[in-house]
Amino acid sequence: MTKRQRIVVVGHGMVGHRFAQAAVERGLTETHDIVVFGEEPRAAYDRVGLTSWFGHPDGAEALSLLPGGVYDDPRVRLVLDSVVTEIDRAARTVTVVSPPSAGSRDGRQGALLDQRGEPGAVTVHDYDVLVLATGAAPFVPPVEGRGKDGCFVYRTIEDLEAIKAASEAATSGVVIGGGLLGLEAANALVQLGLDTHVVEMAPRLMPVQLDDVAGVTLVRHVEKLGVQVHTGVLTEEIEGDRSVTGLRVRQAGTEEGARTEVVEAQVVVFSAGIRPRDALARECDLETAPRGGVLVDEQCRTADPHVFAIGECAAPGGTMYGLVAPGYAMAEVVVDALLDGPGTFTGADMSTKLKLLGVDVASFGDAFATTEGALELTYADAVSGVYKKLVVSEDGRRLLGGILVGDASAYGILRPMVSSGLALPDNPEQLILPAGSGVRLGMPDEAQVCSCNDVTKADILHAVAEQGCEGVADVKQCTRAGTTCGSCVPTVKNLVEEHFASVGRVVDKGLCEHFRLTRQELFDVVAVHGYRRFDDIVEAHGTGRGCDVCKPAIASILASQTSTHILEPATAGLQDTNDKYLANIQRNGTYSVVPRIPGGEITPEKLIVIGEVARDYGLYTKITGGQRIDLFGARMEQLPAIWKRLVDAGFESGHAYGKSLRTVKSCVGSTWCRFGVQDSVGLAIALELRYRGLRSPHKLKGGVSGCARECAEARGKDFGVIATEKGWNLYVGGNGGATPAHARLLAGDLDTQTLVSYLDRFLMYYVRTADRLQRTSTWIEQLEGGLERVREVVVDDSLGLGAELEAEMARHVGGYADEWAATLADPAKLERFVSFVNAPDTPDPTIAFTTERDQIQPIAPALIPVGAPS
Amino acid sequence: MDVARATALCAVADIPLEGGVAALVDGVAIAVFRTHDGSVHAIGNVDPFSGASVLSRGIVGTRGDAPVVSSPMYKQAFDLRTGACLDDASVSVPSYDVSVVDGVVLVRGVR
Ligand SMILES: Cc1cc2nc3c(=O)[nH]c(=O)nc-3n(C[C@H](O)[C@H](O)[C@H](O)COP(=O)(O)OP(=O)(O)OC[C@H]3O[C@@H](n4cnc5c(N)ncnc54)[C@H](O)[C@@H]3O)c2cc1C
Numbered sequence: 001m002t003k004r005q006r007i008v009v010v011g012h013g014m015v016g017h018r019f020a021q022a023a024v025e026r027g028l029t030e031t032h033d034i035v036v037f038g039e040e041p042r043a044a045y046d047r048v049g050l051t052s053w054f055g056h057p058d059g060a061e062a063l064s065l066l067p068g069g070v071y072d073d074p075r076v077r078l079v080l081d082s083v084v085t086e087i088d089r090a091a092r093t094v095t096v097v098s099p100p101s102a103g104s105r106d107g108r109q110g111a112l113l114d115q116r117g118e119p120g121a122v123t124v125h126d127y128d129v130l131v132l133a134t135g136a137a138p139f140v141p142p143v144e145g146r147g148k149d150g151c152f153v154y155r156t157i158e159d160l161e162a163i164k165a166a167s168e169a170a171t172s173g174v175v176i177g178g179g180l181l182g183l184e185a186a187n188a189l190v191q192l193g194l195d196t197h198v199v200e201m202a203p204r205l206m207p208v209q210l211d212d213v214a215g216v217t218l219v220r221h222v223e224k225l226g227v228q229v230h231t232g233v234l235t236e237e238i239e240g241d242r243s244v245t246g247l248r249v250r251q252a253g254t255e256e257g258a259r260t261e262v263v264e265a266q267v268v269v270f271s272a273g274i275r276p277r278d279a280l281a282r283e284c285d286l287e288t289a290p291r292g293g294v295l296v297d298e299q300c301r302t303a304d305p306h307v308f309a310i311g312e313c314a315a316p317g318g319t320m321y322g323l324v325a326p327g328y329a330m331a332e333v334v335v336d337a338l339l340d341g342p343g344t345f346t347g348a349d350m351s352t353k354l355k356l357l358g359v360d361v362a363s364f365g366d367a368f369a370t371t372e373g374a375l376e377l378t379y380a381d382a383v384s385g386v387y388k389k390l391v392v393s394e395d396g397r398r399l400l401g402g403i404l405v406g407d408a409s410a411y412g413i414l415r416p417m418v419s420s421g422l423a424l425p426d427n428p429e430q431l432i433l434p435a436g437s438g439v440r441l442g443m444p445d446e447a448q449v450c451s452c453n454d455v456t457k458a459d460i461l462h463a464v465a466e467q468g469c470e471g472v473a474d475v476k477q478c479t480r481a482g483t484t485c486g487s488c489v490p491t492v493k494n495l496v497e498e499h500f501a502s503v504g505r506v507v508d509k510g511l512c513e514h515f516r517l518t519r520q521e522l523f524d525v526v527a528v529h530g531y532r533r534f535d536d537i538v539e540a541h542g543t544g545r546g547c548d549v550c551k552p553a554i555a556s557i558l559a560s561q562t563s564t565h566i567l568e569p570a571t572a573g574l575q576d577t578n579d580k581y582l583a584n585i586q587r588n589g590t591y592s593v594v595p596r597i598p599g600g601e602i603t604p605e606k607l608i609v610i611g612e613v614a615r616d617y618g619l620y621t622k623i624t625g626g627q628r629i630d631l632f633g634a635r636m637e638q639l640p641a642i643w644k645r646l647v648d649a650g651f652e653s654g655h656a657y658g659k660s661l662r663t664v665k666s667c668v669g670s671t672w673c674r675f676g677v678q679d680s681v682g683l684a685i686a687l688e689l690r691y692r693g694l695r696s697p698h699k700l701k702g703g704v705s706g707c708a709r710e711c712a713e714a715r716g717k718d719f720g721v722i723a724t725e726k727g728w729n730l731y732v733g734g735n736g737g738a739t740p741a742h743a744r745l746l747a748g749d750l751d752t753q754t755l756v757s758y759l760d761r762f763l764m765y766y767v768r769t770a771d772r773l774q775r776t777s778t779w780i781e782q783l784e785g786g787l788e789r790v791r792e793v794v795v796d797d798s799l800g801l802g803a804e805l806e807a808e809m810a811r812h813v814g815g816y817a818d819e820w821a822a823t824l825a826d827p828a829k830l831e832r833f834v835s836f837v838n839a840p841d842t843p844d845p846t847i848a849f850t851t852e853r854d855q856i857q858p859i860a861p862a863l864i865p866v867g868a869p870s
Numbered sequence: 871m872d873v874a875r876a877t878a879l880c881a882v883a884d885i886p887l888e889g890g891v892a893a894l895v896d897g898v899a900i901a902v903f904r905t906h907d908g909s910v911h912a913i914g915n916v917d918p919f920s921g922a923s924v925l926s927r928g929i930v931g932t933r934g935d936a937p938v939v940s941s942p943m944y945k946q947a948f949d950l951r952t953g954a955c956l957d958d959a960s961v962s963v964p965s966y967d968v969s970v971v972d973g974v975v976l977v978r979g980v981r
Contacts (some may be wrong), residue, residue: 514932545930581927
């Protein structure tokens with residue numbers, strides 16, 4: 001056996017992380033140990049989505065690419081807060097400076113001691129393979145005054161924290177640089193409430209991607225949003241004593257000393273391009289490209305065969321790429337090379353599509369028509385601010401590139417046409433005329449649909465046809481398509497739907513043969529017409545007499561909208577077996593009984609009652625995962641008597657049988673635990689009592705943890721609440737089971753009242769719009785806009801639905817009654833709980849038990865010979 | 871068929887509309903249903919897929935034109951008129967001859 005090799009990765013940014021991830025997925029860790037040193041205080045995060053940090057209460061966590069900061073594979077070790085300061089290629093070692101705390105990640109953010117020049121721990125590490133993934137740094141032009149307080153760059157979460165803090169005392173801000181990133185920074189300043197200016201040296205915005213007309217169109221959009229754009233101006237000086245007060249600028253092309261103007265600002269953000277962080281390589285005599293970047297070959301290897309460079313710090317063939325997709329491709333190439341694979345990196349598609357300040361902008365392929373003989377087709381609508389340009393080959397047969405401003409909906413179809421060389425239709429202008437002109441184009445299989453993760457149409461079709469993907473959410477998980485910038489998701493959706501249509505699988509969301517409507521549509525129909533009876537609904541909107549799919553679904557909808565007992569005559573026949581008997585049927589036809597134990601807290605007296613009931617009825621007892629006790633083996637006719645004993649002792653139904661709230665699990669919290677920061681048990685009980693009995697598309701589970709240690713496993717629940725020093729963080733969309741999902745942060749540091757109102761809205765929004773048997777995780781995945789959409793509706797109240805959703809929940813809470821007690825009080829409902837209509841006192845003769853570990857266990861009813869009467 | 875022996879089970883009103891009840895006839899559990907149009911059907915109560923005596927507790931509805939009950943255990947549908955399982959042609963449960971006389975449900979042929 002050969003010795004395990006050791007890989008050292010420098011930099012845990014987007015690309016360094018992708019390298020580690022690909023190494024694990026492709027088995028490189030079978031032969032290699034990997035250690036990654038990252039200078040930032042946190043694991044890699046989605047830098048592409050950096051700006052969204054401003055909108056999130058706990059943005060850093062929402063952006064994380066590795067929540068928890070630990071790889072699943074123990075052979076990959078991540079060391080944060082640690083800077084590689086030197087490479088010794090002869091000895092094959094790197095020198096690392098870490099603050100004393102680095103490596104022990106106990107939840108505190110380690111201080112960046114070394115970066116402040118204070119002494120840190122210095123260690124030396126061997127490598128067999130060194131991968132440089134140090135990224136790039138913002139370029140700050142040598143303008144006088146650039147070191148003053150109030151000057152920032154826009155690259156890391158710390159930069160954003162500083163900009164946010166400075167903005168609190170500021171009224172106006174200016175961004176130097178009107179490129180892609182500059183406009184994004186301007187967007188952030190607008191969101192922070194500053195009067196925002198952008199100064200750009202070139203005569204137009206986004207000079208790299210856009211032509212003049214497109215640039216002008218974009219300026220119109222951007223100014224409408226309150227950003228003042230100054231193009232064609234140079235920055236002379238940043239004014240102010242210690243802190244910035246303004247920016248002195250002059251027109252480009254004028255002499256030094258010519259007339260200047262001052263743009264007032266207390267915040268200045270430099271966004272004048274980036275420079276690869278290649279100093280480490282230069283210092284150990286590795287060659288760099290003339291315009292920066294570690295020079296590497298097609299396998300991303302430097303002249304030293306043990307050293308690779310990937311991402312923004314690398315310059316394959318002399319060119320650096322300032323986008324994430326090429327970096328990801330390089331990461332994959334190096335993993336491939338280390339597995340002796342043939343992969344190479346030979347350049348990348350620099351297409352861009354983004355929504356800038358709400359304006360669609362896309363630029364792809366040969367956007368400036370530099371190809372010999374290229375022709376341009378343009379469409380401009382100054383009123384609505386739309387500009388579209390196609391660059392086509394001389395013979396008009398091939399699309400070479402294009403620019404779209406104001407409406408980039410055609411991007412998904414156009415960009416793949418460039419890379420695939422698909423022949424254009426006879427009238428290519430149709431492609432950019434306003435929608436409805438009706439050109440449909442087949443995409444070739446090799447067309448790249450997701451450029452961030454290099455996923456082709458063929459990959460997507462393979463995922464649906466061969467790998468069992470059932471929808472967009474599955475395809476995203478399986479291929480990574482659409483998981484980075486998300487711009488290709490509509491195209492992915494179309495491909496998936498087209499595929500299912502082509503194999504004759506009706507992509508029919510109808511509930512069953514009796515209803516063509518989806519659950520959500522039915523929910524609305526019931527609400528609008530105020531239906532209370534299945535008969536009315538099926539007569540008006542369905543056919544036949546229903547089945548085990550639509551009847552329970554309608555029962556659930558009716559239960560969500562009214563608070564009448566589920567066993568009322570109008571709905572009793574619709575209920576699923578378990579709901580019909582308010583207990584859970586088991587394999588031999590007996591039932592299990594679960595009383596509610598809110599938050600898992602129970603008195604000794606109540607525990608004794610449960611024990612006594614179990615003993616007296618000979619029931620098997622087991623502690624559930626939801627912190628309560630399940631009593632098994634009750635015959636149907638015994639249920640009311642068992643409930644009576646429990647109800648008399650102060651218990652109620654735990655709804656273990658329903659598609660409804662099950663439990664809100666809790667840890668012991670601040671009352672007892674020396675680490676707890678909030679009363680998690682108290683909140684869990686309050687939430688469980690609030691949402692008990694709520695009928696929903698699927699079962700619902702909650703959890704509350706009293707501190708970040710998360711002992712209640714709240715993030716494995718549909719809604720999870722985790723205490724912070726300041727309040728509560730709310731997570732949504734988690735579940736265990738066959739396809740576990742971790743809940744994601746919806747909002748952070750909430751006071752209890754806000755938490756409850758967000759939860760009310762979230763749960764009601766789910767109850768209203770989810771499909772039948774759809775857990776919250778899949779529901780969120782399938783919502784257009786995903787978690788962001790949920791946040792808009794629940795937190796930002798963008799639909800103005802908040803009050804209505806809360807009122808519906810209030811109605812539910814007010815109308816709640818214990819289903820067991822209500823059944824016991826109603827002789828008509830009790831009539832059904834008999835074994836045989838003509839022999840009510842005779843127990844079912846097929847039910848029998850044996851004993852195992854001192855408790856009963858069912859004996860499988862002898863399987864009746866198929867087809868023969870017994 | 872033993873034409874002479876009919877067993878009275880219950881009043882027709884004891885069977886919920888679009889629902890079922892279990893009855894015991896000479897030690898054999900049967901499931902008796904009343905469909906939406908008021909007609910009464912009887913089949914064996916034992917679900918052949920699980921062996922549990924539970925079919926009377928299933929949801930009553932239709933599949934195409936057939937009145938069906940779906941087993942509460944694993945949800946297979948059984949034709950109330952014939953006992954045939956509509957999800958597995960090789961499986962069926964017994965079906966019994968029922969009638970309603972003066973509001974009383976009578977069953978024949980159970981052995
Ligand atoms: C606001 C913003 C918006 C963007 N939008 C887009 C977009 O829409 N589309 C797109 O494709 N790209 C976009 N980008 C660019 C994209 O983020 C980068 O291409 C990508 O992050 C590059 O990944 P990387 O791993 O090479 O570098 P980085 O993500 O910067 O990671 C490098 C890491 O290495 C660390 N490091 C550096 N030196 C050392 C050392 N000596 N020791 C230890 N650690 C070290 C750094 O601290 C950093 O954490 C955007 C960037 C920003 C800032």
